[in-house]
Amino acid sequence: MRSPCCNNLDVLTLALQFQNEEFQKICDLAPCGHHALDLHSIYSYINQSELNMLGYEYDEVVGKICFPDLLTPESKRKLRDNCVKFQERGFIKDLELEMVRKDGSICPVSLSATIVRDDEGNYLISRAVVVDPSERQRGEAGHEEITLMRQNSQDFTDRILDTIPDRISIYSLDERRIVYTNYSLGELLGYPTAEIERMGDRVVDILHHPDEPNPVNAIVGLEYGEIKEFEYRMRHFNGEWRWHYLRSKNFAYHPDGSVSQVLTIVHDITKRKLSEQIMHEQASLLDIAPDAMCVYDLNYQILFWNKGAERLYGWPADDAIRRDARQFDSPDSLARLPEIMEIVLTTGKWEGELTKVTATGQPLSIISRRALVRDTAGNAKSILTVDTDITEKKQLESQFLSAQRLESLGTLASGIAHDLNNIFTPILGIAEVLPLQFPNLDGRTQSLLKILVLQYLMC
The missing domain is CATH 3.30.450.20 (PAS domain)
Structure with missing residues (x-):
């Protein structure tokens, strides 16, 4: 299906083609x-x-x-x-x-x-x-006949331009006023087209926001073929300020080649601006969160990167946006990504532990939570990830487990020593009593008994 923009261009092309054919007829009939x-x-x-x-x-x-x-x-x-x-x-x-x-x-x-x-x-x-x-x-x-034909051609073109949704105006640099507006532009601003044209050189003061630069200054001095694009707030008839996107280009010239008129096409972008404002406010709130938050499309291209992500991974948002989100995953995590993506697309969410890498190459242990974002039609659009750093927690857990193991070994050694003591105590008693019971023992036996007592004391 062709976009409305293409259809509008087709209509304009037909209008220009008609004018060209009419101009050809005029030229052939001209005396x-x-x-x-x-x-x-x-x-x-x-x-x-x-x-x-x-x-x-x-x-x-x-x-x-x-x-x-x-x-x-x-x-x-x-x-x-x-x-x-x-x-x-x-x-x-x-x-x-x-x-x-x-x-x-x-x-x-x-x-x-x-x-x-x-x-x-x-x-x-x-x-x-x-x-x-x-x-x-x-x-x-024959001048009157030619003038009439031109007027008929212009009237036909005006009717075409009044039916298309694009808002069109022509500004005269000599008269400092709008000399033509089509119906769509008048409807957009809530004014009859004739009233806009009657505003004369007061049109900027009436329609344009005082905080915005003078739009006339933006279109003066355009080069051949140059298109000037800018955004402005303009006042609706009911007093409401609305955002508009303007594209201007030189339209008519004086005999000496200087520009006399500028053509401008206007689009209402108020909804987009409001959405951007809401998104900016939401992004500001997300920047307060300590967790790293990131949004990437289905091709892993990063679209949003909050302050938490900057702090955690060491990449400023300007550098991270448009990068491949997979470059922050360790090799082990990379191998799991296809499975994780499939789960997110199927169930809408996933949570688990991954290993990531900072800008300096330092490994991080994180708990990653992922949620699928859909567009207004319900189609999968992007993925929101919230990463919580658990690296320090993992290190503390490892240290705690090591301490527990050492404590267990100490307890085991103490138990073994106690058990051995229970075994060796009677032996010590016998070794000490035997010399008393048998004072005539030979020297070699007495020496062995002394060694036995000494070894026990050393243990």
Whole structure:
């Protein structure tokens, strides 16, 4: 399905195509000659009036004849003398020349021409009107008919522009006022289009927020093809301030090439601005939380990174956003991510222990909680993660377990010593009593009994 934006462009294209076709009809019906020349001064278009004036057929001229070749030698010199001025100013007016008809006769003409440039200001073609002085009076008689056709064409275009949802205005730099608004823009602001145009040079004071820079300053001095984009608050008829996104481009020029009018397309972005404000407020609240909070899309690209994440992982938000969230996982955790993602997409949540890595490469033990975020249509959009650092807790647990093991070993050793003492005590008593009971024991036996007593005392 094509987007509304594309449909709007199609409508505008049709309107411009209609105007071009109507312009072609006007040129062919005009009593004066009209032609277009390419970069090499070869005819790329010529109307029927000029063909009749010179006695040629269309196919004999377009793409074949160079305009200076139809001039007398004197007129060629005059054209060359005015060429530099024509290039600099972009136009020439009422240049008296003599053209040579197909039959060799001379046709005096008055030539007025303008240069058509591309968006970067490069020469594309020139358009010219040639008038036979003897036909001038008849040309003036046909002026009303041409004016009427142009008016009909403009009315048709206005009706098209009034039906599209895009809001369009044309601002005159000379008059310092809006000279055209379509119906959609008037509806957006709550004003009749005629009332907006009647605001005159007070339009900025009436419609634009006093805290915003003057929008006229933003559009003055636009280069060829340059599009200026900016956001402004504008006052609705009911007094409400609404946010708008504006795109402006030069629309019309003076004969000397300076800009006379600027075209602007306006879009209402109030809802988006309010959403951004709410999100900013929520983000501020999330920044207070000690836990690391992160939002990434289904391709693991980070979209949000709170202050807690900055503190925990050592990455500022500006550096972390748009990074791959997987770069903060250890190899062991990376191997588990596909399974975790599948669980989140299936059940909407997951919780477990993972090992992450800081910006300096330090490993972290964390409890990670993950929740699926859906769009307004219910489709999976992104994943919110809340990570709690348990590294210190794990270290304390490890130290506690080590202390417990040492304590257990001490208790075991004490028990064994006690048990051995119970065994060795009777032996000690016997070793001490035997010499008393048997005073005549040989020296070797007495020595062994002394060793037995000594070993017990050493234990």
